[in-house]
Amino acid sequence: MLKLHHVPGARSCRVIWLLEELGGIDYVLETHRLGDPQLRAPEYRRLNPAGKVPTLEDGDVAFFESGAIVQYLLERHGRGRLEPAIDSPARGPFLQWMHWSEASLMPPLGQINAHKFVLREADRIPRALELARRQFAKVLAQLGDALAGRDYLVEDRFTAADLMAGYGIVLARLVGELPPGPPALHAWFERLAARPAFERAFRGGFGIA
Template identity: 35%
Template sequence: MITVHHLNNSRSQRVLWLLEELGLPYEIKPYQRDAKTLLAPPELLAVHPLGKSPVITEGITTVAETGAIVEYLLERHGGGRLQPTPGTPEHLRYRYWLHFAEGSAMPPLLMKLVFDKIAASPMPFFVKPMARAICNKALDAIVWPNLKRQLDFMEEELGKSEWFSGRELTGADIMMSFPLEAAAQRAGLNDSRPRLMAFLKRIHARPAFRRALERGGPYALVD
């Protein structure tokens, strides 16, 4: 049996969605973030040394990192589903977007989250203007230009096909869901990029996605 060590409001929601798309039996071991720090609880350290989610276990096998989990599940249980035929141009695009999601799309989103939190954190009144100025300068000079460039790139790429690697949903689209949901919540993704917004509407309407939400519990990145 596959066990998903599932942290609320996290990347592990994608793993539940993938398992629902594949129709695989699984169980969930839920964990809750610390209410103040929003970090994962120390109980996850017993599952993986980094103490982060997502992690899955299957028998004696433990797999961490969302991309690695997606590849493991598709290779072991996919039977060719949710990935293009190896050696095709679609498979190359699939592999690119599978790794783009965490390797390129997430870093500027995390930087924005960190700078926003710093600017909003309690601090002495005489320090706050300087801290906010530094955060705003970093956002304007580095973070926002990167976010715009990436969102424009993704919008253009979805003009080539309905899904990121072709005409069918793949694991790459499941991987890309989290950064795009995060961008829609806190990084300016809106109807000015209609293809990306249509992509989010398509995935949110999928029965497997809705089932994953029901099993995984509240997920703040989806309205």
């Protein structure tokens, strides 16, 4: 039985979203809240030294990084669903958007959150917030350009790359940082949000202790 360490609204939602899309996989959630001392405890730090979520436990194996967990679950349980075949020309772009979602889309959003909400007020730097917003606008434009004239990021069908990037848009919207355009990005996001598995992944709200 898989066990997923989860905080409502956190990147662990990517994993729940995938599990629910795939269906038929037994898993349990261990639900925490951000700022929970449980996440700082040595038992949890042995699984995830940063004390973050998600962490996946699969039998004796435990590991973290939402993108790695998504890739692992596709390999173990996907049976070819929600990703292009290894020899498909869409494979490279698929991996690109999978990794871009965490490596390029999330960092400026993390900086925005830090300087808007998370850091103590004395540590928040208006200039850092402004620079992060500028950087976020650039990566959002990349996503908007990629979606112009298409319904999904690769292969004209929903894949795990949409799910990885879609989480960033959920967060941007939550913190009031999603601009009104471009239309292709918003239309794509509405397609994602209409999926039943999306609703199941985010129904727990956002877990700030």
